[in-house]
Amino acid sequence: MAQRKENIVMFPFMAQGHIIPFLALALHIEKTKGYTITFVNTPLNIEKLRSSLPLNSSINLLKIPFNGLDHGLPPNTENTDVVPYPLIIKLLEASTSLKPVFKKILIDIIQAQNGHPPLCVIADIFFGWTASVAQELGLFHAIFSGAGGYGLACYYSMWTNLPHKKVNSDEFLLPDFQQATKIHTTQLPLSMLEANGRDAWSVFQEKNLPEWVKSNGILFNTVEQFDQLGLMYFKRKLGVPVWAIGPVLLSMDNRARINIENGITVEFCKEWLDTKPKKSVLYVSFGSNNTISLSHMMELAMALEASGKNFIWVVRPPIGFDINSDFKAKEWLPEGFEERIRESKKGLLVPKWAPQVEVLSHTSLSAFLSHCGWNSALEALSRGVLLLGWGMAGEQFFNVKFLEEEVGVCVEVARGKSCEVKHEDIVEKIELVMGDTEKGKEMRRKACKIREMIKNAMKDESGLKGSSVKSLDDFLSSAMLSMRKTKTA
Numbered sequence: 179m180a181q182r183k184e185n186i187v188m189f190p191f192m193a194q195g196h197i198i199p200f201l202a203l204a205l206h207i208e209k210t211k212g213y214t215i216t217f218v219n220t221p222l223n224i225e226k227l228r229s230s231l232p233l234n235s236s237i238n239l240l241k242i243p244f245n246g247l248d249h250g251l252p253p254n255t256e257n258t259d260v261v262p263y264p265l266i267i268k269l270l271e272a273s274t275s276l277k278p279v280f281k282k283i284l285i286d287i288i289q290a291q292n293g294h295p296p297l298c299v300i301a302d303i304f305f306g307w308t309a310s311v312a313q314e315l316g317l318f319h320a321i322f323s324g325a326g327g328y329g330l331a332c333y334y335s336m337w338t339n340l341p342h343k344k345v346n347s348d349e350f351l352l353p354d355f356q357q358a359t360k361i362h363t364t365q366l367p368l369s370m371l372e373a374n375g376r377d378a379w380s381v382f383q384e385k386n387l388p389e390w391v392k393s394n395g396i397l398f399n400t401v402e403q404f405d406q407l408g409l410m411y412f413k414r415k416l417g418v419p420v421w422a423i424g425p426v427l428l429s430m431d432n433r434a435r436i437n438i439e440n441g442i443t444v445e446f447c448k449e450w451l452d453t454k455p456k457k458s459v460l461y462v463s464f465g466s467n468n469t470i471s472l473s474h475m476m477e478l479a480m481a482l483e484a485s486g487k488n489f490i491w492v493v494r495p496p497i498g499f500d501i502n503s504d505f506k507a508k509e510w511l512p513e514g515f516e517e518r519i520r521e522s523k524k525g526l527l528v529p530k531w532a533p534q535v536e537v538l539s540h541t542s543l544s545a546f547l548s549h550c551g552w553n554s555a556l557e558a559l560s561r562g563v564l565l566l567g568w569g570m571a572g573e574q575f576f577n578v579k580f581l582e583e584e585v586g587v588c589v590e591v592a593r594g595k596s597c598e599v600k601h602e603d604i605v606e607k608i609e610l611v612m613g614d615t616e617k618g619k620e621m622r623r624k625a626c627k628i629r630e631m632i633k634n635a636m637k638d639e640s641g642l643k644g645s646s647v648k649s650l651d652d653f654l655s656s657a658m659l660s661m662r663k664t665k666t667a
Contacts, residue, residue, distance in 0.1 A: 199324035306389030327408025
């Protein structure tokens with residue numbers, strides 16, 4: 179008789195930065211372990227995902243009913259990539275209404291399998307409530323963080339303590355994570371900076387974060403060897419197992435499938451990079467959810483031109499413009515900038531999206547000026563690419579701090595969306611990282627070391643398994659053991 183394929187139910191928050199690591203993990207588990215994956219999300223996200231799955235994938239995409247209009251959101255709002263930042267909290271609040279429907283989905287899955295429960299439920303850091311649902315149904319539950327251990331530890335500690343409200347200083351320590359050293363108020367996202375315990379973000383996190391202790395553990399898309407500080411924080415704080423299983427990253431093909439409708443083709447990009455010397459190109463991109471102000475865009479353009487370096491810049495509409503509007507070089511960039519760049523062949527301006535994994539994998543790539551979202555940071559680190567950090571939101575500021583102070587592969591360029599930015603300062607930082615400086619050489623040595631750590635962590639050869647492979651095995655064994663105990667109880 180054919181052996182039953184265990185089912186894993188996965189449910190990420192409706193944002194590209196969350197869906198992408200979940201999809202990468204789903205494909206990784208499907209490929210390496212052969213389990214059935216049921217991937218739950220709202221209708222528009224499921225439709226978008228359908229075209230991004232490999233043809234040979236058997237991942238079951240399951241729609242959970244949702245209508246943003248019922249929650250005061252604009253029509254067809256199901257993903258943070260189509261809403262301005264202030265509306266993200268509304269989408270988060272609205273997501274809590276999915277609890278009864280999600281519970282019914284799990285009950286239906288159990289009934290469809292003749293009473294056989296899913297092996298486990300893997301849910302988002304913003305969906306703490308799913309732990310209670312899993313507990314009620316006797317299911318093994320894990321939170322999956324697409325963020326790294328250190329960044330999420332700072333984020334968790336900030337929301338649970340709001341320490342900046344308790345000091346008369348711009349600098350402060352996290353009371354339960356002092357290893358992170360001093361944090362400055364300029365390193366806080368706006369939602370955190372303005373939080374007072376009664377605002378919408380505080381109220382949401384006050385309900386969400388305490389639910390984590392009901393989970394059976396946390397999966398992190400990171401590597402234990404360089405992210406121990408953050409992982410130890412959660413082991414100590416929550417008293418649940420913590421599994422570092424990363425980096426799980428989408429392959430080039432799958433990333434391209436998700437975003438092929440915008441930007442440039444992989445071939446065009448590769449041809450352009452092929453004409454450039456080894457380690458001579460700077461890649462500039464702030465991810466799928468962030469953009470900078472018009473004045474910052476002008477300063478960045480002047481810096482790129484003045485640096486004399488080759489560059490690829492993914493340009494999204496600046497703050498205040500419709501995020502879906504067409505590229506407007508004459509309005510957004512210094513006069514004649516586009517023409518000069520085209521003539522000199524020094525730069526490539528790409529509207530909205532570029533094939534990031536291909537760019538970072540190319541031998542001509544030297545550094546990445548990034549918002550330091552953890553997906554982007556991992557894609558750079560796993561290829562030995564140095565980072566210039568410009569945190570914008572969420573835990574990105576803490577990622578920059580971690581990558582600069584603890585790992586030594588990043589230099590901070592700017593902070594947030596309203597800081598003062600001078601193009602001369604950016605030029606100086608670009609030269610520091612990409613030029614023939616002692617600092618640059620030291621950073622490159624560290625980047626090579628981290629790349630090797632990542633490679634070793636993901637090693638899966640007969641008789642030789644890396645730490646991340648072992649962690650995933652351990653997580654799945656724990657889920658299996660729990661399921662057997664529940665069935666015999």
